[in-house]
Amino acid sequence: MPMPSPFRMPGWLRAAGLVVSLIATPVAAQQPAPAPAVGPPALHPPEVSGGQLTPEQASYDVTYYDLSLRIDPADSTIGGAATVYADVVHPLDRFVLDLDTVFTVSAITRVGEVGGAGPLPFERRGGRLWITVPTLQPGERIGAKVEYHGKPRTAGRGRFIWAETDAGQPWMGVSCEMFGADLWWPVKDHPSDEPDSLALNFTVPVPLVAASNGRLRAVSDNPDGTRTYHWFSSMPVNNYGVSLNVAPYVTITEQYESVAGDTFPVTFWAIPEHEAQARAALPEFLDHLRFFEELLGPYPFRSDKYGIAEVPYLGMEHQTIIAYGANFRNDAMARIDWGFDALHQHELAHEWFGNMITPPDWHDIWLHEGFAQYMQPLYAESRLGVDKARELMRLMGARIRNRQAVAARHTQTTAEAYNSEIYYKGAWILHTLRFVMGDAAFRTLLRQWTYPDAPVPVTNQACRCRFPTTDDFVRLASRVAGRDLAWFFEVYVRQPALPTLLVTREGDAVEFSWEVPDDLPFPMPVDVLVNGERRRIELPEGKATLAVPGGAAFEIDPEAWILRAP
Numbered sequence: 120m121p122m123p124s125p126f127r128m129p130g131w132l133r134a135a136g137l138v139v140s141l142i143a144t145p146v147a148a149q150q151p152a153p154a155p156a157v158g159p160p161a162l163h164p165p166e167v168s169g170g171q172l173t174p175e176q177a178s179y180d181v182t183y184y185d186l187s188l189r190i191d192p193a194d195s196t197i198g199g200a201a202t203v204y205a206d207v208v209h210p211l212d213r214f215v216l217d218l219d220t221v222f223t224v225s226a227i228t229r230v231g232e233v234g235g236a237g238p239l240p241f242e243r244r245g246g247r248l249w250i251t252v253p254t255l256q257p258g259e260r261i262g263a264k265v266e267y268h269g270k271p272r273t274a275g276r277g278r279f280i281w282a283e284t285d286a287g288q289p290w291m292g293v294s295c296e297m298f299g300a301d302l303w304w305p306v307k308d309h310p311s312d313e314p315d316s317l318a319l320n321f322t323v324p325v326p327l328v329a330a331s332n333g334r335l336r337a338v339s340d341n342p343d344g345t346r347t348y349h350w351f352s353s354m355p356v357n358n359y360g361v362s363l364n365v366a367p368y369v370t371i372t373e374q375y376e377s378v379a380g381d382t383f384p385v386t387f388w389a390i391p392e393h394e395a396q397a398r399a400a401l402p403e404f405l406d407h408l409r410f411f412e413e414l415l416g417p418y419p420f421r422s423d424k425y426g427i428a429e430v431p432y433l434g435m436e437h438q439t440i441i442a443y444g445a446n447f448r449n450d451a452m453a454r455i456d457w458g459f460d461a462l463h464q465h466e467l468a469h470e471w472f473g474n475m476i477t478p479p480d481w482h483d484i485w486l487h488e489g490f491a492q493y494m495q496p497l498y499a500e501s502r503l504g505v506d507k508a509r510e511l512m513r514l515m516g517a518r519i520r521n522r523q524a525v526a527a528r529h530t531q532t533t534a535e536a537y538n539s540e541i542y543y544k545g546a547w548i549l550h551t552l553r554f555v556m557g558d559a560a561f562r563t564l565l566r567q568w569t570y571p572d573a574p575v576p577v578t579n580q581a582c583r584c585r586f587p588t589t590d591d592f593v594r595l596a597s598r599v600a601g602r603d604l605a606w607f608f609e610v611y612v613r614q615p616a617l618p619t620l621l622v623t624r625e626g627d628a629v630e631f632s633w634e635v636p637d638d639l640p641f642p643m644p645v646d647v648l649v650n651g652e653r654r655r656i657e658l659p660e661g662k663a664t665l666a667v668p669g670g671a672a673f674e675i676d677p678e679a680w681i682l683r684a685p
């Protein structure tokens with residue numbers, strides 16, 4: 120998801136965050152990040168995504184979703200059925216799914232080989248469906264088909280967007296990272312559980328096209344003049360990464376040869392008015408892809424595709440079909456002139472950071488956004504030069520607020536975890552980490568974070584999707600650096616205030632000392648330019664003295680690597 124500008128959290132989200140914070144269970148500091156906390160059942164507002172996992176939802180592991188929906192732009196409705204299959208991991212007699220209260224549920228039936236078919240009684244509690252099932256034991260499977268219809272929400276930070284092209288044709292998209300996928304289908308709305316694969320069948324009026332995740336298996340024409348697009352994702356997808364884009368799209372496809380040696384299709388679904396611009400943009404987009412493959416390893420979803428769908432909103436990292444609404448402008452994202460199409464580059468970065476690597480709790484969402492955000496200055500440095508990269512870092516640094524920790528230790532919902540710090544401060548933390556580790560070690564770290572197994576297998580069938588945490592990243596960084604870097608993350612990630620570098624000069628001696636909240640250890644070295652000569656000052660105890668000839672000019676951190684209080 121791109122950083123909106125200017126960032127302002129809407130009132131309903133603040134309210135939702137407040138509701139959930141009352142039932143959140145803090146975890147003591149210094150503990151490793153836990154598995155999602157399990158709490159008592161509550162009247163769960165549909166706006167809340169993630170957070171505490173109820174015992175009922177912790178009792179199953181989703182294996183497969185099948186969505187078969189009819190999309191009707193004429194009256195802004197969707198309707199059809201969603202079938203959910205799951206493995207039972209703890210005994211359960213209630214199968215609990217999330218679904219927005221705006222929908223009418225007409226029936227829920229049991230499907231699958233165990234227990235046969237038949238209607239299932241259910242009740243609605245807030246934004247959840249409580250479906251009564253015969254008691255199931257670990258090792259058994261549950262399958263339920265939910266038939267529903269209605270008008271999905273069109274306002275807020277999770278919504279359907281019903282728009283029109285310049286020619287007056289319907290143009291529709293959906294973005295639901297903040298709200299959760301229960302905005303439009305029955306789902307276990309939690310980042311810790313992804314299906315192994317999913318089928319997406321969308322019926323739209325001719326001549327509209329439905330672009331979605333994975334591969335297009337078939338297109339079928341229906342007697343009523345509609346057309347059904349049958350998509351299938353062969354890979355796990357995080358819930359908000361499931362998408363639907365509808366417009367009278369034209370498609371532009373290139374075959375792309377991966378660094379892994381195999382070839383996969385890259386397709387741009389553009390609205391007809393923008394076909395020429397889309398064609399002109401594609402070579403740069405493919406260069407973004409090349410950059411990421413060389414830095415991070417092969418594109419993770421080569422067995423499906425890479426797709427770009429033009430949408431009537433800014434953007435979102437939907438897996439294998441990113442939403443692109445930058446209108447071919449380099450300054451569409453955060454009103455910064457990045458020097459390239461940063462919105463596309465940012466969303467593509469999420470295929471590694473967010474889609475392949477998905478933290479199981481939203482409190483670690485900086486592992487999506489901070490990493491995706493740092494890819495823009497890294498790309499600028501590679502293609503436009505270090506001066507442009509430093510300019511971008513300076514612009515991002517000016518937006519850091521230091522109001523809350525980048526990654527809390529307790530479980531969080533999207534509303535609690537989401538703020539501008541996960542972007543700009545997250546990116547700056549990685550920049551400073553690169554200084555501490557050195558460039559080569561930092562690149563090794565990135566590569567081992569995306570692909571821990573060496574060598575990277577060339578097969579495009581193997582799923583590399585993982586659910587690591589901030590603590591996993593800290594451990595890996597320490598291992599790659601060959602020394603414990605926990606101090607670095609304790610100061611920058613786990614608490615909000617920045618360290619301050621105090622500098623005093625007396626005669627020929629300049630004293631440096633770090634002032635850090637709670638006197639946390641902070642042996643951060645500092646580069647100093649003395650009469651044009653760069654020197655690295657080590658501060659093992661957070662202090663150091665440097666002899667500087669009287670009157671000599673000196674400049675601290677001349678290349679602006681260190682995130683610190685101004």
Ligand SMILES: [Zn+2]
Nearest residue numbers: 120121488491
């Ligand atoms: Zn993002």
